[in-house]
Amino acid sequence: MARAVVVETETENLVRRFLEEHAARIAELKYSLFLFRKNRLAVVGLVLLLTTVALAFLAPFLALQQPSYVLINGEEQQRWAQDLGATFLSPSSAHPFGTDNLGVDWYSKVLFGAGTALQVGLLVVIPASVLGSLLGLIAGYKGGLVEEIVMRITDIFLSVPGLVLAIAITAVLGRSIVHVVYALIITWWPWYTRIVRGQVLSIKERQFVESARSIGASPARLMLRHILPNSASPIIVQGSMDFGYVILTAAGLGFLGLGAPPGTAEWGVMIFEGLNYLFQAPWMATFPGLAIVLAVLGFNLLGDGLRDILDPRLRR
Amino acid sequence: MKLWEYVVRRLLALIPVLVGVTLITFILWKAIPVDPARAFLGPKAPQSLVDQYHRLWHLDDPLPNQYLYYMGNLLRGDLGVSFVYKIPVTDVLFARIPATLELTLYAMAFAIPVGIYLGIRSATSRNRWTDHAARFVAILGVAIPVYWLGIMLKIFFHEGLATIHLDVLPLDGRLDSAPTSTITGFYTLDAILHLDPGTFVAALAHLILPAFALGFAQLAIILRITRSGMLEVLGQDYVRTARAKGVPEKDVVFTHAFRNATSATLTVSGLTVGSALAGDVYVETIFRWNGIGQYFFQAASTGGFTDLLGYVLLITVFYVAANLIVDVLYATLDPQVRLGGS
Numbered sequence: 294m295a296r297a298v299v300v301e302t303e304t305e306n307l308v309r310r311f312l313e314e315h316a317a318r319i320a321e322l323k324y325s326l327f328l329f330r331k332n333r334l335a336v337v338g339l340v341l342l343l344t345t346v347a348l349a350f351l352a353p354f355l356a357l358q359q360p361s362y363v364l365i366n367g368e369e370q371q372r373w374a375q376d377l378g379a380t381f382l383s384p385s386s387a388h389p390f391g392t393d394n395l396g397v398d399w400y401s402k403v404l405f406g407a408g409t410a411l412q413v414g415l416l417v418v419i420p421a422s423v424l425g426s427l428l429g430l431i432a433g434y435k436g437g438l439v440e441e442i443v444m445r446i447t448d449i450f451l452s453v454p455g456l457v458l459a460i461a462i463t464a465v466l467g468r469s470i471v472h473v474v475y476a477l478i479i480t481w482w483p484w485y486t487r488i489v490r491g492q493v494l495s496i497k498e499r500q501f502v503e504s505a506r507s508i509g510a511s512p513a514r515l516m517l518r519h520i521l522p523n524s525a526s527p528i529i530v531q532g533s534m535d536f537g538y539v540i541l542t543a544a545g546l547g548f549l550g551l552g553a554p555p556g557t558a559e560w561g562v563m564i565f566e567g568l569n570y571l572f573q574a575p576w577m578a579t580f581p582g583l584a585i586v587l588a589v590l591g592f593n594l595l596g597d598g599l600r601d602i603l604d605p606r607l608r609r
Numbered sequence: 610m611k612l613w614e615y616v617v618r619r620l621l622a623l624i625p626v627l628v629g630v631t632l633i634t635f636i637l638w639k640a641i642p643v644d645p646a647r648a649f650l651g652p653k654a655p656q657s658l659v660d661q662y663h664r665l666w667h668l669d670d671p672l673p674n675q676y677l678y679y680m681g682n683l684l685r686g687d688l689g690v691s692f693v694y695k696i697p698v699t700d701v702l703f704a705r706i707p708a709t710l711e712l713t714l715y716a717m718a719f720a721i722p723v724g725i726y727l728g729i730r731s732a733t734s735r736n737r738w739t740d741h742a743a744r745f746v747a748i749l750g751v752a753i754p755v756y757w758l759g760i761m762l763k764i765f766f767h768e769g770l771a772t773i774h775l776d777v778l779p780l781d782g783r784l785d786s787a788p789t790s791t792i793t794g795f796y797t798l799d800a801i802l803h804l805d806p807g808t809f810v811a812a813l814a815h816l817i818l819p820a821f822a823l824g825f826a827q828l829a830i831i832l833r834i835t836r837s838g839m840l841e842v843l844g845q846d847y848v849r850t851a852r853a854k855g856v857p858e859k860d861v862v863f864t865h866a867f868r869n870a871t872s873a874t875l876t877v878s879g880l881t882v883g884s885a886l887a888g889d890v891y892v893e894t895i896f897r898w899n900g901i902g903q904y905f906f907q908a909a910s911t912g913g914f915t916d917l918l919g920y921v922l923l924i925t926v927f928y929v930a931a932n933l934i935v936d937v938l939y940a941t942l943d944p945q946v947r948l949g950g951s
């Protein structure tokens with residue numbers, strides 16, 4: 294009994310010490326959460342986003358029909374069982390989003406499309422933001438010739454409309470969802486370089502960086518431990534917004550026939566297939582497009598909300 | 610710095626950009642194991658013809674030489690032969706530019722004024738229902754893909770309105786039958802020059818849906834920027850002073866406030882030209898519009914390198930030109946802005 298009391302006080306002690314040590318951060322976090330909850334649109338965004346993620350993971354359980362996978366030229370491709378007796382069925386309780394020209398249940402394909410969209414988003418936004426941020430960090434920190442070269446290359450990439458460059462790259466490389474990912478990384482990193490460089494220029498002259506340098510911190514430590522964390526908020530905001538735009542653009546490339554192969558559960562490809570039967574089966578183009586709008590809306594609203602919370606000028 | 614000096618400088622700065630773009634695309638093109646001669650001539654072409662093609666375009670030379678040959682041709686205004694149409698790429702582009710420019714200009718002529726107007730209304734009636742409605746449009750505009758919007762418009766105007774016998778708007782092409790003679794290639798302008806009101810109305814009717822689809826996203830962006838610019842300016846002291854000394858509210862909003870909120874709107878309008886040019890690819894494909902966007906789509910599906918690169922270079926020039934015009938306008942409107950920095 295007495296022993297238990299001691300243990301309890303010890304844990305309590307630990308908790309209390311932890312709370313005291315991190316009091317400032319916890320207060321900050323609480324305040325951020327409070328601001329987030331007050332921002333109704335951001336909450337709507339988060340709900341939309343979580344729904345998309347949940348649907349992507351639960352697709353195999355919720356779908357009425359499952360795809361099979363075959364290997365073609367080393368790339369895994371989706372196959373959906375056809376039912377030629379059930380083509381062009383309009384939406385009903387048996388097929389909530391109707392069926393296509395081959396009798397495939399459209400609701401199941403839209404569900405599986407969520408996973409494809411989120412994967413592409415992750416595979417583009419993370420490498421692009423890491424690569425772009427690192428280049429921006431180095432350019433801003435080093436200055437001089439390095440900065441000049443990096444920023445001129447960035448300018449070249451930014452002076453072509455991103456979508457046009459992405460289309461050209463995928464078209465040259467050939468139809469594949471992997472090439473779409475490459476093309477979007479190539480078109481997306483320069484934005485991060487520009488943002489981070491601007492941040493670094495303003496942060497590197499601050500006193501806390503100066504004092505870290507004076508006690509002998511290495512350039513790598515200065516950049517990664519002191520400067521980068523302090524320029525994180527614009528990267529996070531941009532990343533959240535970009536996630537939506539990447540989904541939209543990747544689907545656009547799929548629509549042009551540059552991404553996933555025909556018949557795949559990818560929203561852009563599905564809209565294109567719907568374009569062929571526009572007036573015969575309008576639901577084919579409608580539902581995958583609606584899915585894109587909701588997913589993109591989720592990321593945009595969340596990004597907007599995060600900016601309001603993370604930008605100290607907008608906090609009050 | 611004088612205006613012409615600034616313009617010349619900006620145009621010179623375009624050169625490394627264009628070189629960079631050609632280099633990126635060229636490297637990618639060479640990175641893939643596809644023989645361009647086979648892609649151009651087709652799989653059934655005899656070997657002798659393929660060899661001849663290789664000699665003609667120096668395809669067996671070292672890569673840097675190939676690139677220099679390519680650039681040399683480019684400097685003479687030769688973009689190569691189209692993989693899609695087997696005629697010079699420049700001919701294809703020139704024949705199709707007016708269609709795209711006409712569509713894009715109409716889209717921007719709709720998006721910029723409406724976006725600015727809604728942005729101002731939204732800011733001046735903050736948190737009332739007009740503001741909420743405008744912000745809803747702004748949010749939707751950037752989330753709705755242009756290809757989906759175009760398709761939805763077509764379905765709506767076909768299905769929805771045909772049932773009540775109201776198929777008012779044409780859904781495809783620039784005119785039901787191609788005009789016998791063209792002067793500028795802009796069908797609405799040609800109709801005016803030919804004093805042909807019937808054709809003018811028909812061409813305009815064909816423009817409405819594609820221009821709306823193309824302009825909607827740009828409208829949303831312009832609305833958003835105008836709104837935030839106006840909100841910032843409206844809270845400033847000189848606006849309060851103007852109101853206090855009895856300036857009519859209309860003049861406060863449009864003369865005092867808006868002139869000072871234009872800078873961001875202008876910059877963004879230049880940027881939206883870029884996204885409109887990219888959106889053209891989709892809109893022209895969906896509405897069967899014979900412009901360069903549709904050509905780019907055809908090139909993308911055949912993988913024609915000369916076509917793709919020709920299009921990308923042209924769009925880059927348009928895009929840079931649009932932003933240059935914006936910067937010049939910017940300096941004309943705002944005396945505090947000096948061209949080319951301090």
